[in-house]
Amino acid sequence: DYQRGYAWQDRHLKDFWNDLLQLEDGKNHYVGVLTLEDVSSEVYNNWVDDAWIIKSKNYEPHYIVDGQQRLTTSIILIQSILETIGSEGELNYTSYDDIRKKFIFETKDKGISRSYLFGYVSDNPSYEFLKRNIFNENSDYQNEIQETIYTNNLINAKEFFIERLKSFSNTQIESIYTKITQHFLFNIYSMGVDVDVHVSFET
16 A cells, blocks of 8 residues: 555656766666565465566565665666567667567567566556556456546656657667666665565654
């Protein structure tokens, strides 16, 4: 219940974008603390779409407690970069498919099943919206997706980045990609499953 909707608007996006543009090549920019809560095996074993990747690749699942806005923005930017370069493009000698596999989702059963590396819990209105409208993926979800101020902010962020990237050369896009994936750094703080997150933030 501490998972917030995406609240960033244009002024936040402009600051984030300007930080990227102004960062010198090879320099690091610290974007703040990313606070995570470990997910117990009792919980993730019930994640139908994701348990396989956690077990087979020894991934460690986490809930994001703090830093969600910045991480969400970073993922949206990477997705916007992928859409801008197209499926035949590559950056830093890395193919479109490999970038998507590293940051967006992995597949099994020859692409039939997908596990998203970042997302919302399934009962959050932004869960399906992120998959369909941000990642451009088909969904088995048959009901109309509920649109909220948070889903509007998600699509606004994507449009913000795509509008700016479309006038960039491949070399410029490659520079942005390198900065966001290698030089925008979080200080990560991870809490075990036995820690009361709410008490931790109150003290």
